[in-house]
Structure formats: structure tokens, C-alpha cells
Amino acid sequence: MKYVATVLLGVAALFTTTMALGAADEANKARVAAEEGAATHTDHVEDGTAGTAAGAATQSFAGQTAENGEELAAAREPFPAALPEAPEGDVAEVNLVVVDKAVEIAPGVSYNVWAWGYDKESATALGPAIHVREGQLVKFTITNEGSIPHSMDFHAARIAPNEAFKDVMPGESFSFEFVAGDPGVYMYHCGTKPVLAHIANGMYGAIVVEPADLPPADEEYVLVSSEWYLDSPGIDEPANLSMDKARAMTPDWVTWNGYAGQYVHHPLTADPGDTVRFWVVAAGPSLDTDFHVVGTVFERAWVNAAMHDPQIGPQTVEVPAGGGGVFDVKIDDPGTYPIVSHSFASVELGQVGILKVGEPKGGGSH
Numbered sequence: 249m250k251y252v253a254t255v256l257l258g259v260a261a262l263f264t265t266t267m268a269l270g271a272a273d274e275a276n277k278a279r280v281a282a283e284e285g286a287a288t289h290t291d292h293v294e295d296g297t298a299g300t301a302a303g304a305a306t307q308s309f310a311g312q313t314a315e316n317g318e319e320l321a322a323a324r325e326p327f328p329a330a331l332p333e334a335p336e337g338d339v340a341e342v343n344l345v346v347v348d349k350a351v352e353i354a355p356g357v358s359y360n361v362w363a364w365g366y367d368k369e370s371a372t373a374l375g376p377a378i379h380v381r382e383g384q385l386v387k388f389t390i391t392n393e394g395s396i397p398h399s400m401d402f403h404a405a406r407i408a409p410n411e412a413f414k415d416v417m418p419g420e421s422f423s424f425e426f427v428a429g430d431p432g433v434y435m436y437h438c439g440t441k442p443v444l445a446h447i448a449n450g451m452y453g454a455i456v457v458e459p460a461d462l463p464p465a466d467e468e469y470v471l472v473s474s475e476w477y478l479d480s481p482g483i484d485e486p487a488n489l490s491m492d493k494a495r496a497m498t499p500d501w502v503t504w505n506g507y508a509g510q511y512v513h514h515p516l517t518a519d520p521g522d523t524v525r526f527w528v529v530a531a532g533p534s535l536d537t538d539f540h541v542v543g544t545v546f547e548r549a550w551v552n553a554a555m556h557d558p559q560i561g562p563q564t565v566e567v568p569a570g571g572g573g574v575f576d577v578k579i580d581d582p583g584t585y586p587i588v589s590h591s592f593a594s595v596e597l598g599q600v601g602i603l604k605v606g607e608p609k610g611g612g613s614h
């Protein structure tokens with residue numbers, strides 16, 4: 249109970265002050281809250297339920313950012329959230345390369361990921377948002393330029409996984425194709441064992457399979473949630489995966505599109521009265537996302553990305569790990585509207601962004 253109370257207090261502070269995640273005092277509150285959470289978890293492990301070496305292995309680095317983290321976050325180019333164009337015609341070619349590299353996942357915090365990209369230079373964690381139209385043939389090629397085997401599992405595909413989703417050795421390429429026959433937004437990820445490690449190291453992304461008959465939207469954004477489990481703070485040198493923390497589901501950071509609070513520093517935008525569509529995937533590897541936009545109600549929600557039958561007017565919708573959802577909001581009043589998982593421990597750990605509608609008055613939040 250103490251942990252819950254501490255998190256709620258920390259979140260209240262986060263929301264009533266600057267919303268600038270990573271600001272020193274907020275980061276400190278987050279760290280203290282998370283350390284108490286880790287302590288609670290350690291007690292649990294010592295009960296013998298998890299059977300792993302706890303203690304130092306589960307020390308939390310939550311909220312620990314570089315001293316110049318705010319400047320770094322402000323200067324950094326955010327992961328593109330805008331839905332890219334779908335290709336014309338009957339075929340969508342998707343060629344992704346995998347490389348090992350260190351990327352930033354929070355202000356001044358770097359981590360050794362297994363990165364996806366259209367080329368080595370742009371590869372990062374997560375992989376690029378892919379947009380195809382219902383009925384298109386997706387011709388996919390993975391090229392593994394990393395140091396260990398990887399693979400590709402498209403949740404949008406109906407295909408024998410033992411053939412299509414097989415491991416691809418370093419230095420090799422592999423192709424398969426499928427018809428994008430089921431509209432929605434889907435997770436894609438590396439399915440090589442241990443899958444927990446490959447997803448936790450950044451090997452996921454979203455593919456939008458757009459149906460022909462969707463009502464129009466003025467702005468469309470793709471948001472992928474995921475959590476990060478660090479074996480060090482990642483400030484002086486890149487962190488690697490803590491498999492103990494990943495198994496225990498005690499993340500250090502939880503992010504939209506791979507970087508804590510990036511759309512607080514670089515808000516998503518809309519004009520008053522716009523219909524804004526969010527294509528949301530919860531990549532996990534283990535946590536769900538309770539999708540909520542503060543200050544509004546969903547105009548339409550295609551729950552579980554089942555595109556035939558939207559719900560009208562829900563406030564918060566669960567997006568399960570490995571699942572998706574599609575959400576329309578229509579906001580008339582200019583302002584800054586936080587985009588969160590309403591499981592607020594995740595906000596505390598970085599899963600918050602801002603939808604900036606028009607030219608807001610004042611600088612604060614609700």
C-alpha cells in the first residue's frame with residue numbers, strides 16, 4: 249500500500265508541476281518511488297516465489313537521467329509518430345535490416361539494442377511503423393547484420409510460423425510474403441528465443457493494415473508502448489538487459505515509441521476540432537497499456553483493433569501486450585492533453601506524451 253501511495257503522490261506531483269519528465273526533482277521522486285517498489289519486489293523474491301538472485305540484480309535505475317538530460321531530450325529528434333503513407337498498388341515491399349547499436353531510451357540514458365531499420369544508419373529501437381492497405385501482398389525481407397540469430401513474427405500474418413518466422417543467421421537474409429487480409433494495427437517482433445530478451449532489447453514495431461472504409465482523420469499517429477529493464481543506469485556507458493528484472497516485470501523505464509517522455513519535449517500536434525487517430529500497439533514485452541488521453545473521451549475506439557465495430561465514448565481502453573487498438577479523439581478546446589497508460593506506475597516510469605491542440609494558454613497541465 250505504501251508503494252501505491254508513493255507512486256500516486258509522485259504522479260500527482262508530476263502532473264501538477266511542469267509535466268517535464270526528467271526534471272531533476274521529478275526524476276528523484278520517480279527514483280525513490282521505484283526503489284521502494286524494487287524493495288517490495290525483493291521481499292517477494294526472497295519469499296522464494298521467483299527463485300532468482302535478487303538484491304543488486306533488481307536495483308532500480310528508474311528516473312536516473314544525465315545531468316544535461318533535459319537539454320539532450322530537447323535537442324533530440326523524436327521517433328516519428330506520424331502514420332507514414334501506404335504504398336500504392338497491390339504489393340507492399342518491406343525490407344528491414346537488423347544491427348547491434350546503442351540508442352538513447354531516456355534523457356542521457358543509452359542502451360545496447362538489437363535495432364530494426366530500413367537501413368543501418370536509421371535503424372533504432374523500435375522498428376519503423378509500417379503502413380499497408382487491407383488486401384495488399386506484403387513481401388518482407390529480413391537482413392541480419394547483427395551478431396546473433398534473429399527472426400520476424402508479424403501478428404498481421406496468417407502463415408505457418410515454423411516456416412516464415414524462422415531464425416535467420418548473422419550475415420543472412422530471408423524473405424516471406426503474406427496477404428494483409430485482416431485490418432487493424434498489429435505488433436511485429438523478433439521471435440527468436442528467448443523472446444523475452446529479443447523484445448526487451450527493442451525488436452518490435454507496429455504494422456497498420458488500413459481498411460478501405462474507415463472514417464477520415466485529420467491527424468494519424470502510431471504509438472508503441474514498451475518497457476525497458478536495465479542492468480546499469482546507462483548514463484556513463486550503455487546499459488544492457490537485466491533478465492532478472494525482465495522476468496520479474498520490474499522495468500526501469502516505460503516508453504512511447506522507445507524513449508521516455510519524448511512527446512512531452514516534442515508534443516504531437518492537432519488543430520482544434522481535428523479528428524486525431526491513434527494506432528496503438530503494446531509491445532510489452534510483458535506489460536499491458538491502459539490507453540487514455542487526459543481531458544477528453546474517445547470519439548470512437550476500435551477495441552483490440554477489431555475494425556468492424558467501434559465502441560463510442562469509452563474513457564480508457566486496455567491494449568494487451570502483443571495487441572493493438574485504434575482510437576479517435578476530437579478536441580475543440582486548445583490545450584495540452586497528456587497521452588498515458590492510466591496504469592500510473594507506467595507514467596512515473598516515462599510513458600507519457602502530449603497532444604498539443606492549437607495554441608494552448610499557459611504552460612501547465614490539469
Ligand SMILES: [Cu+2]
Nearest residue numbers: 398438440446
Ligand atoms: Cu531478435
